[in-house]
Amino acid sequence: MAEKTTDSSASAAGTKQAADVEMSQYVADRERVNEDKIKQDDKIISEFGEYSYGWHDSDAAGEAAKKGISEEVVREISADKHEPQWMLDYRLAGYKAFLDKPMPDWGVDLKGFNAQDFKYYVKPLDKQAKSWDDLPPDIKNTYDRLGIPEAEKKRLVSGVAAQYESEVIYNSIREDLKAQGVIFLDTDAAVQQYPDLVKKYFTTVVPVDDNKFAGLNTAAWSGGSFVYVPKGVHVEIPLQAYFRINTPAMGQFERTLIIADEGSYVHYVEGCTAPIYSQDSLHAAVVEIVVEKNARVRYTTVQNWSNNVYNLVTQRAYVKEGGTMEWVDGNIGSKATMKYPACILAGPYAKAETMSIGFAGKGQYQDTGAKMIHLAPHTSSTIVAKSISKDAGRSAYRGLVKIVKGAEGAHSSVVCDALLVDDYSRSDTYPHVDVREDDVTMAHEATVSKVSEDQLFYLMSRGIEEKEAMGMIVRGFVEPISKLLPMEYALELNRLVELQMEGSVG
Amino acid sequence: MQHTLEIKDLHAAVETKEGRKEILKGVNLTVHSGETHAIMGPNGSGKSTLAYTLAGHPKYEVESGQALLDGEDLLKMKPDERAKAGLFLAMQYPVEVPGVSMTNFLRTAKTEVDGKAPAIRSWVKDLQGSMKKLRMDPKFAQRSVNEGFSGGEKKRAEVLQLELLKPKFAILDETDSGLDVDALRIVSEGVNRAKEDNDFGILMVTHYTRILRYIKPDIVHVFADGRFIKTGGPELADELEETGYDQYLPEGSDSESALA
Numbered sequence: 013m014a015e016k017t018t019d020s021s022a023s024a025a026g027t028k029q030a031a032d033v034e035m036s037q038y039v040a041d042r043e044r045v046n047e048d049k050i051k052q053d054d055k056i057i058s059e060f061g062e063y064s065y066g067w068h069d070s071d072a073a074g075e076a077a078k079k080g081i082s083e084e085v086v087r088e089i090s091a092d093k094h095e096p097q098w099m100l101d102y103r104l105a106g107y108k109a110f111l112d113k114p115m116p117d118w119g120v121d122l123k124g125f126n127a128q129d130f131k132y133y134v135k136p137l138d139k140q141a142k143s144w145d146d147l148p149p150d151i152k153n154t155y156d157r158l159g160i161p162e163a164e165k166k167r168l169v170s171g172v173a174a175q176y177e178s179e180v181i182y183n184s185i186r187e188d189l190k191a192q193g194v195i196f197l198d199t200d201a202a203v204q205q206y207p208d209l210v211k212k213y214f215t216t217v218v219p220v221d222d223n224k225f226a227g228l229n230t231a232a233w234s235g236g237s238f239v240y241v242p243k244g245v246h247v248e249i250p251l252q253a254y255f256r257i258n259t260p261a262m263g264q265f266e267r268t269l270i271i272a273d274e275g276s277y278v279h280y281v282e283g284c285t286a287p288i289y290s291q292d293s294l295h296a297a298v299v300e301i302v303v304e305k306n307a308r309v310r311y312t313t314v315q316n317w318s319n320n321v322y323n324l325v326t327q328r329a330y331v332k333e334g335g336t337m338e339w340v341d342g343n344i345g346s347k348a349t350m351k352y353p354a355c356i357l358a359g360p361y362a363k364a365e366t367m368s369i370g371f372a373g374k375g376q377y378q379d380t381g382a383k384m385i386h387l388a389p390h391t392s393s394t395i396v397a398k399s400i401s402k403d404a405g406r407s408a409y410r411g412l413v414k415i416v417k418g419a420e421g422a423h424s425s426v427v428c429d430a431l432l433v434d435d436y437s438r439s440d441t442y443p444h445v446d447v448r449e450d451d452v453t454m455a456h457e458a459t460v461s462k463v464s465e466d467q468l469f470y471l472m473s474r475g476i477e478e479k480e481a482m483g484m485i486v487r488g489f490v491e492p493i494s495k496l497l498p499m500e501y502a503l504e505l506n507r508l509v510e511l512q513m514e515g516s517v518g
Numbered sequence: 519m520q521h522t523l524e525i526k527d528l529h530a531a532v533e534t535k536e537g538r539k540e541i542l543k544g545v546n547l548t549v550h551s552g553e554t555h556a557i558m559g560p561n562g563s564g565k566s567t568l569a570y571t572l573a574g575h576p577k578y579e580v581e582s583g584q585a586l587l588d589g590e591d592l593l594k595m596k597p598d599e600r601a602k603a604g605l606f607l608a609m610q611y612p613v614e615v616p617g618v619s620m621t622n623f624l625r626t627a628k629t630e631v632d633g634k635a636p637a638i639r640s641w642v643k644d645l646q647g648s649m650k651k652l653r654m655d656p657k658f659a660q661r662s663v664n665e666g667f668s669g670g671e672k673k674r675a676e677v678l679q680l681e682l683l684k685p686k687f688a689i690l691d692e693t694d695s696g697l698d699v700d701a702l703r704i705v706s707e708g709v710n711r712a713k714e715d716n717d718f719g720i721l722m723v724t725h726y727t728r729i730l731r732y733i734k735p736d737i738v739h740v741f742a743d744g745r746f747i748k749t750g751g752p753e754l755a756d757e758l759e760e761t762g763y764d765q766y767l768p769e770g771s772d773s774e775s776a777l778a
Binding site for chain 1: 618622
């Protein structure tokens with residue numbers, strides 16, 4: 013390998029001094045960040061156990077709810093929400109699609125899945141709380157433990173939506189954003205307050221009969237967020253949604269619709285947790301996003317469902333000319349996840365990026381990936397998918413890149429990296445490519461690596477203990493994703509990965 | 519303070535496809551603080567194995583013998599404990615660790631080796647100073663450990679760690695390999711500076727005499743077929759330069775036959 017000259021002595025003295033200053037500032041900054049990070053990590057690690065969100069609250073509403081889905085249940089949900097006829101019609105069409113569509117026979121194992129095992133509508137409160145203090149004490153306590161009111165108080169977020177079972181029980185947005193016309197409320201309320209807007213976009217990105225679970229969601233949906241960002245408005249600090257399942261055998265079907273009008277920007281962050289039960293729960297969300305001309309939306313998920321939750325989610329964005337869509341997806345928990353955030357690049361120069369990290373531990377199957385559909389010239393897409401498998405966990409990247417005839421100058425790049433921590437785990441890659449245009453550039457790269465003996469030895473030979481060395485290697489592996497997350501989520505991701513890694517060092 | 523590293527009748531083996539193979543066949547060596555020992559030998563003689571066995575690479579199995587650092591047997595310790603005891607190995611092929619920044623890595627290592635976090639002010643100064651002297655670009659600190667480093671950058675990064683971690687004994691495994699003349703000089707000066715500051719003992723494993731012009735050995739050993747077979751002063755290196763290793767090889771093999 014050629015020796016690269018990094019000698020700065022040849023450059024002018026001024027540049028050299030400037031470089032020194034830059035260096036010292038940089039190093040000082042990094043040290044501070046490191047110091048803070050180490051402190052925070054220690055604190056967080058000392059506070060939590062294995063799966064740290066496994067508690068549950070008292071549960072009258074959940075116990076009273078009945079299991080199973082039927083047309084009658086769909087009508088009851090709609091009636092309870094006092095919905096207009098057009099929404100009931102969507103629900104019924106969704107229910108029909110759910111019955112008609114086949115169960116996926118690929119991806120995760122759904123043999124043990126029976127739609128009649130879940131509770132479809134659990135209403136924990138009669139009406140949304142105006143403040144955290146209005147919530148029943150144990151529910152409030154749950155959110156305190158999750159740190160949500162704290163984040164709101166510290167203004168780490170621009171708005172908060174907290175969904176508990178089927179309902180959004182608390183929703184707030186900063187006054188100044190409200191004054192600029194930003195709408196952030198639960199989708200049920202949006203149907204009542206902004207029926208025209210909802211009607212205009214609902215099911216336009218994810219059709220009623222898109223797939224079995226999108227049909228089920230359309231039939232039984234409840235809660236989720238409705239976001240509208242007016243032309244040119246930049247929501248600089250993220251909007252945060254927090255999804256919590258409390259009752260056993262719960263089916264949570266939130267429906268989220270985000271519309272970013274021309275030239276606007278918004279970052280929406282969602283987190284998900286549930287108690288540990290022996291009965292399985294189901295999370296089947298639908299997320300539809302419309303990115304208007306030159307707008308930009310980032311949607312970040314840190315999913316940490318307990319290992320008894322089926323996570324079968326449909327997420328899709330429709331991106332118009334010059335628009336940018338970014339999915340940042342962390343799948344750490346759940347029993348089985350099937351989730352392939354999609355972008356339809358419909359206008360010229362539209363851009364999309366999916367950055368995902370999946371963690372498959374014991375008994376987990378993370379079947380995740382991305383879809384990029386290029387319909388217009390000069391559209392570009394990037395997929396970076398990383399997975400870590402351990403203790404016989406299984407992860408798969410399943411992706412589709414489609415470029416239609418006429419999408420000249422389209423560009424696509426796919427990178428899949430899998431890290432296997434032991435000899436019993438499994439990782440698969442299913443990249444589908446469908447290109448009908450000649451004038452395109454494409455790149456695909458896939459690696460599978462094991463935490464190597466040599467890497468561990470190198471770090472250990474510098475005095476670093478085996479466990480910490482393993483942690484550093486894994487943290488380094490997820491770093492390209494974790495650096496995209498808001499700080500508290502990045503810490504959360506690192507911490508989760510570390511807890512998951514515990515005991516993996518023989 | 520004076521420290522001693524004593525290697526006593528060390529035997530070590532490695533598992534290969536053809537079965538277990540003994541590579542170290544009774545190594546004896548004593549090194550004191552401040553001494554520089556050159557360990558020279560033909561390819562495949564086991565000199566790198568000696569380096570890795572002392573540092574505790576799991577690939578090499580110790581069959582018998584001791585390696586005492588001030589009386590404590592390194593061979594009973596994990597690699598991180600050996601580092602904490604004061605041993606450092608500058609590797610011939612440093613490993614890439616993507617996503618872990620050099621600063622984070624160096625600081626974690628320093629904290630572990632010292633048992634406490636270094637004072638920030640002096641740490642930054644030390645790091646900056648050492649990097650500057652090794653002619654390393656400040657941006658180096660932000661890069662991932664060894665990732666995408668050129669051969670020369672990797673070696674400088676090893677010497678940077680040597681300077682910062684201040685061990686009692688340093689093993690330099692073919693630190694000269696793959697370096698051009700300028701890089702060799704910079705790296706050697708780094709080693710000499712570190713030694714001047716900390717007076718550690720050096721075991722310098724090398725195939726060529728070139729590096730000995732920059733890092734002057736007090737003692738030169740010839741290592742062949744898994745053990746030391748000759749020991750002398752610096753003049754032994756000159757002799758090797760003249761005659762090569764042929765005389766130390768078993769009948770019928772040539773100096774380029776590589777076992778490992």
